[in-house]
Amino acid sequence: MKNSLSPYLRNLLVLFLFSTFSTTAPAMFQQPVSANFTEYKGKVVNSKNQTPLTSAYLSVQNTNVSTVTNTDGEFSLKVPKSLENVSISVSHLGYLSRELPLQFFEQSPVVIELQESMEQLDEVAIFNYTDPEALVKNMLKNRASNYFTDRTTMTGFYRESIKRGRKNVSLSEAVVKIHKQPYDSNADDDISLVKARKTADYDRLDTLALKLRGGPYNPLSLDIMKNPTHIFNEKDLSNFRFSFDPPTKIDDQYLYVVNFEELGKELPWYFGKLFIDAETFTLVKATFNLNVDNRSAATNLFVKKKPGGTKVYPVEVNYDITYRQNNGRWYFGYGHTELEFVVNWRRKLFNSRYRVNSELAVTDWKINTESRTIKDDSFLNRRVIMNDDVSGFRDVAFWGENNIIEPDESIESAIEKIRNKLENN
Structure with a gap:
């Protein structure tokens, strides 16, 4: 049977598009001083x-x-x-x-x-696999021994940005706790909110507001070694074509590079690269895409609501996940999703393009020694819309000693311009 987009991802990567206006004042960015x-x-x-x-x-x-x-x-x-x-x-x-x-x-x-690594890696004796599909099977088979088998509590930094054309028009950020389940468990991971912020309410700048459902669960859902059946079925990889690219290296680790491409192409289909450790057969990194040439099927997957008189469809869907190592065990380190949408308005000559980025980086973690996780109001629903459902955007002095991803220069410029526009209205 063909591997279509998993139900789990389908529930997360959904965009809301609708006409709206708002008069909310912008929240300002400040960095508190700490002696710690x-x-x-x-x-x-x-x-x-x-x-x-x-x-x-x-x-x-x-x-x-x-x-x-x-x-x-x-x-x-x-x-x-x-x-x-x-x-x-x-x-x-x-x-x-x-x-x-x-x-x-x-x-x-x-x-x-x-410096770029210039070593002739194809001559390294450690690369002894000649069948890429067999290598991927071994990668999936060894996940219980290669990845964390303890419950961990991770501190993460989440950023969600939306760009219209070349201009950044929205930015939300949050410090979260990721309650990570063991990699040999089928239990779902949970996310709780520490604090969040946004630069402004950008709905006021356009009649079209685009919102992402799922928030930090989107990049976390890319952890295909925690939930391999989201894309691959360990017992049946016949739905994919695999091939080798020249090997590469990161730190002191030699990596196989395996291309994969889904064979069934009636619905949106996956293709990408897997970077697999040559000694332990651990997935270290994956970059992959969802082909969305079938506009009708892709729209049904990603667009929940849209204004009347418009056609909305995705034209690019990219994913990226990186794992980190500690004492011989690997864990989720960084996830990134990128989606580009086209909005065609009836009776308008030109369309609009929106690019949505969401990224989640683990900045610290510890083994969870408690017998069970007690959920409270800080835990996020998997269908959360950060701007609508999460409080705390008005609390401006909270970053403290939490590590964040430095804002892009283009984002910082957009923040200042939007603030000035809102203040002048």
Whole structure:
């Protein structure tokens, strides 16, 4: 049977589009001062051409404190002052990792150059698989031994942004707790809210408001090693075609690169790449897409409501997930979803394009020693709409020592412009 978009993802990645106006005042961004941590900012670039490196991973060694760079290669890393003489590890797929003393980050500006890995990996003896499908089967088979088997409580940073054309028009952010179930369990993960904020109520700027249902559950749902049947069925991979790309490397790990493509193409279908550790057969990273050339079927999957007189359909659906390692076990580290929609208005010559990004980065975690998780009002519903259903957007002094992803320069510019427009109306 063909693998269509899983019911779990289908319930999450749904957009609401409707006509509305609002007069809510913007919430302002402020960074509180704390004596408990020191914030270090900088940029990670390609040493050869100075190109910014997106999603480079920075972690404080011998701790669970970490962050990732934004699309401009910029980062903000908050290190507890109780940690002295520590080193920061900086890594990115296809680049040589670096370990830098904390003192390195005290200079200004902080620019970290990573060199591309030029090793001829296809000659490394450790790559002995010749059948990519057999490798994927082994990857799925070993998930219980390669990933966390403890319940963990993770601190995460979530960002949800919406861009109309080239302009960023909406930004919501939150610090959350991810109540992660063991990878050998079928129990669902839960998310509770610590605090959230948004820059403004952008509904006022246009008659069309686009809203994403699911919030931080969207990128968390990409954890295909926790829920492999969302895409792959371990017992039957015949729905996919697999092939090898040249291998690559991250840190000291050699990785197979496996292309996959769903065979049945009547409905939206998956294709992408799996990056699998050559020694343990662990999935380290996956980037994949959903082909949405079938507009009617894709609209039914993603669009819940829309204004009369419009046609709304997705034209691009991209996913990205990265796993992190601790003491030989792997866990969810970063998830990113990106969707682009076209809105055609009746009697209008030009259409509108909206791009929706949601990303969730784990910035700290600990083993959950409690016998069970007691849910309260802070726990989010899987159909949550962050702007509508979540309180706390007016609390502006809460970021504290939580690590966040540095806002893109384009987002910061959009925030200032929208504030000025709202203040002048």
